[in-house]
Structure formats: C-alpha cells, structure tokens
Amino acid sequence: MKKLMLLSLLPLLFAGGCSCKLQTKVEKQILKVTGGKFTVKVYNGGKLVAQYSGDGYVWFEQDKNDxxxxxxxxxxxxxxxxxxxxWGGVVIVDYK
Known part of the structure; x- marks a missing residue:
C-alpha cells in the first residue's frame, strides 16, 4: 500500500506541484522503500577515516543551486x- 501511495505522488516531484518541504519528505519515503544495503567510506588526505554500514537510503544534501x-x-x-x-576530503557510497 505504501509503495502505491508513493508511486502516485511521484509525478508531483517532477511537476513542481508541491512545496519543497513536502517534496523532501516524499523523496525520503521513496528512498526508504527503494533503498538497500550500503557502505559509506570517509577519506581525508587519502586515508580512510571512518566506515559505516547500513540498510536503507543515503540522502545526498544539495545547496540552493542543486x-x-x-x-x-x-x-x-x-x-x-x-x-x-x-571539507577537502572524499565520501564514497557503495550500494550492494
């Protein structure tokens, strides 16, 4: 049922017919349904600083210019x- 509701709201994302806040919530719900296992690796100066694993989605933040x-x-x-x-480092996301 959730998937059906999310798919019905999908055209609103592309039509620009909803507010930015609602669009963000809908995008996150879609990513929760469609996401999978992932590994996030954080490098600074070429050295691995941290590594995280999870199941779900990874949200890539954007500025005003997308x-x-x-x-x-x-x-x-x-x-x-x-x-x-x-800042000055690298974040790598691997989906499995």
Missing amino acids: RHTGVVTFRDERGHIIRVGT
Missing part, C-alpha cells in the same frame, strides 16, 4: 542517524 554539498545523511546498522561531510 549542487551536492559533500554531506550525506543516513541511518547506520545500529539505528543512529549519521550526517557525514568532509
């Missing part, structure tokens, strides 16, 4: 919501 800011938000395998970003 460019990726380098910050990702996700829920790890323990259920904690983690927001990771590196």
